[in-house]
Amino acid sequence: xxxxxxxxxxxxxxxxxxxxxxxxxxxxxxxxxxxxxxxxxxxxxxxxxxxxxxxxxxxxxxxxxxxxxxxxxxxxxxxxxxxxxxxxxxxxxxxxxxxxxxxxxxxxxxxxxxxxxxxxxxxxxxxxxxxxxxxxxxxxxxxxxxxxxxxxx
Numbered sequence: 001x002x003x004x005x006x007x008x009x010x011x012x013x014x015x016x017x018x019x020x021x022x023x024x025x026x027x028x029x030x031x032x033x034x035x036x037x038x039x040x041x042x043x044x045x046x047x048x049x050x051x052x053x054x055x056x057x058x059x060x061x062x063x064x065x066x067x068x069x070x071x072x073x074x075x076x077x078x079x080x081x082x083x084x085x086x087x088x089x090x091x092x093x094x095x096x097x098x099x100x101x102x103x104x105x106x107x108x109x110x111x112x113x114x115x116x117x118x119x120x121x122x123x124x125x126x127x128x129x130x131x132x133x134x135x136x137x138x139x140x141x142x143x144x145x146x147x148x149x150x151x152x153x
Contacts, residue, residue, distance in 0.1 A: 001060055002057055002058055002059045003058055003060065003062075004056070004057055005019075005024070005057075006053065006054070006056075006071065007019035007020050007054060008051060008054075009049060009050055009052045009067075010028065012047045012048065012050065014047075015033060015045065016032060016047075017048050017067050018031055018032070019054060019056055019067060029058065029062070030063060030064060032056060032058075033066050033067070034047050034066070034067045035067065048067060052070050053070065053071045054067050054069065055069055055070075055071055056068060085097065085098070085099045086099070092107075092108040094106065094107045094108050101116065102114070102116045102117075103115040104116075110123070112124065
């Protein structure tokens with residue numbers, strides 16, 4: 001029977017980390033595999049960063065195991081709150097938020113792509129390579145096309 005332990009990542013390589021466990025007199029783990037969501041077909045990858053608090057499963061001798069997931073704490077609180085929210089944040093500050101009926105991506109430069117209900121909003125420059133087809137009413141506001149200002153009727 002193994003044991004669950006909480007510790008701080010002190011090093012990383014590939015898809016492995018080493019963890020220091022303060023509750024075990026500062027014991028340093030062997031290289032532990034980082035559990036991934038999926039490794040075949042739809043693959044995912046992550047490695048915990050140095051200084052991150054993680055929960056690990058170790059064999060009873062502490063000789064092998066896996067780093068399972070990171071843990072938020074008082075020093076590093078959760079960046080979002082909600083039962084129906086999926087939130088990801090990259091090191092550069094870009095964020096991805098996916099909630100019931102909404103999706104929002106914001107990059108570090110401030111460009112926003114948002115889907116909410118039946119609306120899609122883009123804040124920033126939009127570059128389309130290919131044809132654009134529009135069905136329904138098209139409304140241009142404070143716009144120019146090829147340098148020609150568009151004036152409302």
